Amino acid sequence: MSKSTILAGEGLSKKYGTLEVVKGVSISVDAGEFVCLVGKSGCGKTTLLSLLSGLERPTKGDVVLNGKKINGSSEDELALFRRQNVGFIFQSFNLIPTLSAWENVALPLFPVKMTGEERKRRATELLTQMELGHRMDHLPSALSGGEKQRVAIARALINKPKIIFADEPTGNLDSATGDAIMDILNRLHKKEGVAILMVTHEVELAKTAERLIRMHDGEVIS
Amino acid sequence: MNVGYLFRELYYQKRRTLTAILGLSIGIALLIILNALSMAYRQAAHAPLQAIGADISVQRPGDVPKDLAGAVFPCSAVTISQAEVEKIKGLPGIRGMGEAVLLWVFDPNRAWIVLGIEQQNSVGPAILRSAVTEGRFFQEGTSEALVEAAYARQFGINMGDIISVADRKFTVVGAVDASRAAKIAVANVYVSLGDAQNLALSSKQLQSVSPFKPGDVNLLFIKADQEKITPLAASLKGILGKKATVATPDSFLKLLGSLFALSDKFTLAASLIAIIVAILIAFKTMAGNIAERAREIGVLKAVGWTNRNVVTQLLMESVVQCFLAGILGLLIALVVAFGLSFMKISIPIPWDMAPTPHFLPGGGDQIFKTLRLPIHVPWTLALFSFVLSVVIGGMTGALLGRQIAKIKPSEVLRHE
Numbered sequence: 001m002s003k004s005t006i007l008a009g010e011g012l013s014k015k016y017g018t019l020e021v022v023k024g025v026s027i028s029v030d031a032g033e034f035v036c037l038v039g040k041s042g043c044g045k046t047t048l049l050s051l052l053s054g055l056e057r058p059t060k061g062d063v064v065l066n067g068k069k070i071n072g073s074s075e076d077e078l079a080l081f082r083r084q085n086v087g088f089i090f091q092s093f094n095l096i097p098t099l100s101a102w103e104n105v106a107l108p109l110f111p112v113k114m115t116g117e118e119r120k121r122r123a124t125e126l127l128t129q130m131e132l133g134h135r136m137d138h139l140p141s142a143l144s145g146g147e148k149q150r151v152a153i154a155r156a157l158i159n160k161p162k163i164i165f166a167d168e169p170t171g172n173l174d175s176a177t178g179d180a181i182m183d184i185l186n187r188l189h190k191k192e193g194v195a196i197l198m199v200t201h202e203v204e205l206a207k208t209a210e211r212l213i214r215m216h217d218g219e220v221i222s
Numbered sequence: 223m224n225v226g227y228l229f230r231e232l233y234y235q236k237r238r239t240l241t242a243i244l245g246l247s248i249g250i251a252l253l254i255i256l257n258a259l260s261m262a263y264r265q266a267a268h269a270p271l272q273a274i275g276a277d278i279s280v281q282r283p284g285d286v287p288k289d290l291a292g293a294v295f296p297c298s299a300v301t302i303s304q305a306e307v308e309k310i311k312g313l314p315g316i317r318g319m320g321e322a323v324l325l326w327v328f329d330p331n332r333a334w335i336v337l338g339i340e341q342q343n344s345v346g347p348a349i350l351r352s353a354v355t356e357g358r359f360f361q362e363g364t365s366e367a368l369v370e371a372a373y374a375r376q377f378g379i380n381m382g383d384i385i386s387v388a389d390r391k392f393t394v395v396g397a398v399d400a401s402r403a404a405k406i407a408v409a410n411v412y413v414s415l416g417d418a419q420n421l422a423l424s425s426k427q428l429q430s431v432s433p434f435k436p437g438d439v440n441l442l443f444i445k446a447d448q449e450k451i452t453p454l455a456a457s458l459k460g461i462l463g464k465k466a467t468v469a470t471p472d473s474f475l476k477l478l479g480s481l482f483a484l485s486d487k488f489t490l491a492a493s494l495i496a497i498i499v500a501i502l503i504a505f506k507t508m509a510g511n512i513a514e515r516a517r518e519i520g521v522l523k524a525v526g527w528t529n530r531n532v533v534t535q536l537l538m539e540s541v542v543q544c545f546l547a548g549i550l551g552l553l554i555a556l557v558v559a560f561g562l563s564f565m566k567i568s569i570p571i572p573w574d575m576a577p578t579p580h581f582l583p584g585g586g587d588q589i590f591k592t593l594r595l596p597i598h599v600p601w602t603l604a605l606f607s608f609v610l611s612v613v614i615g616g617m618t619g620a621l622l623g624r625q626i627a628k629i630k631p632s633e634v635l636r637h638e
Binding site: 055094103155 | 234632635
């Protein structure tokens with residue numbers, strides 16, 4: 001593992017009963033690198049992403065994230081670790097329907113001791129970057145798909161993460177909006193130096209990444 | 223915990239919030255009303271004797287002479303000896319005792335109900351001193367009498383008239399309005415206890431069936447420590463015999479016949495059901511809430527909320543809902559209690575406590591003590607129910623914490 005490696009998975013396996021979804025995968029992502037994980041539906045990409053991000057525990061193997069081996073940590077330790085080091089972007093946005101755009105962005109900071117004004121200031125800054133300064137107080141139901149995903153990206157950035165895990169971030173968007181979201185992710189990666197590990201089944205989208213990892217039937221094939 | 227998030231969730235999920243609050247508030251209101259009703263009936267059961275400052279009345283049934291002439295005892299109230307009275311005075315829990323002698327006097331042209339009462343006593347019919355509407359109260363040893371006001375009007379008896387009762391002359395010095403007194407203390411003529419005892423002592427008819435000595439009486443009224451009324455009733459029967467009529471609030475409660483009056487167990491069972499229903503409603507709503515919000519909980523965990531953070535947030539939502547339900551439940555209970563306070567209840571007075579001979583006109587009619595249901599919600603009951611509501615909220619939230627902890631973000635956040 002090089003000094004610049006932000007994420008490393010070594011010999012990762014995941015079994016659900018007798019079904020082995022991820023089979024002895026080793027993978028690494030360098031700091032500031034944009035990596036795409038591609039493969040057909042059901043090949044184990046999302047499970048691998050969950051293992052690498054600490055959302056799921058591997059049956060075998062180790063995950064080292066930002067220099068810390070995380071697979072031995074408790075649920076709460078993992079949650080705290082995610083809060084401090086990781087951002088998530090999901091296919092279906094996963095915004096809280098009862099919270100406004102800025103509150104959704106500030107959601108990871110709710111359990112952190114800080115003033116409400118500071119939370120709002122940081123959320124406003126990010127939403128403005130996402131060109132959503134005028135939609136701050138809108139509920140998710142009043143936002144378009146692209147706007148929702150931009151709110152989700154702002155939420156992923158609120159804790160200044162070292163790495164963002166994006167699971168099919170354009171999957172629920174039309175191609176034009178999907179392209180716009182990919183532009184934002186590329187810009188973030190280049191401007192902020194954030195590492196991105198993105199899962200997609202669209203090879204065309206994956207070509208914008210710096211490195212492509214192909215998966216098939218739970219294994220990395222290239 | 224984030225207060226803004228908490229109230230947004232309650233506000234935007236109106237249906238869920240209102241269902242939880244209404245369901246639980248009805249449970250809480252039921253709990254308060256059931257207990258308030260039970261307390262009201264218990265309080266009402268004190269009313270028949272409370273009017274003469276007593277908690278217990280004591281009589282001993284016996285025989286009436288075959289030939290009804292002169293002064294006799296009613297068959298429901300024969301001699302209680304002075305020795306027995308002294309024994310009773312020594313029983314623990316007695317705070318005061320009033321004595322009286324009730325006589326039926328059959329004169330050739332008139333039948334009187336005569337009650338011999340003490341000069342001064344806050345317990346028993348001596349309390350009628352404050353019910354004199356005309357003239358004055360009698361003095362001891364002067365053969366003076368009071369006449370019941372309605373009776374005096376009916377028979378044209380005036381102040382200063384001399385009436386003859388069992389061949390004894392009494393000067394009428396006052397009129398008494400006994401309509402508000404306990405039915406047991408209603409008579410036509412009131413004389414001093416000593417005069418009534420003398421009437422009894424000199425009646426051969428009376429002595430033939432129920433020997434009566436100086437100092438004896440036939441009615442006792444007892445003021446007692448509330449918690450000792452039941453054991454006292456048993457002790458009184460021990461002294462006077464099992465056939466003695468000992469009227470207590472409990473015996474009136476039984477006569478009331480209401481479910482609330484009949485049994486503490488009913489109130490307890492109904493209250494428990496109300497609480498269980500309230501808990502189930504709170505639990506079901508909260509469980510449904512968690513099931514509906516599994517994805518949201520998954521997001522919270524994914525972005526770095528610990529189990530404790532999530533449980534605290536949902537627990538406080540539950541507590542706030544139950545807090546509001548407690549207030550609403552209390553308000554509903556207060557409104558219902560206000561409505562119920564207009565309800566009148568009639569407590570039947572047993573025939574053996576009625577002073578009128580049953581063979582005289584109207585004597586066989588059932589008599590009642592009628593009063594408005596004395597229902598109110600004591601602050602202790604209100605506070606208990608309110609705290610219970612909040613505790614239910616806390617318990618429900620805490621119990622569901624384990625369910626929350628089981629939610630794995632990776633499972634609930636998998637894209638469709």
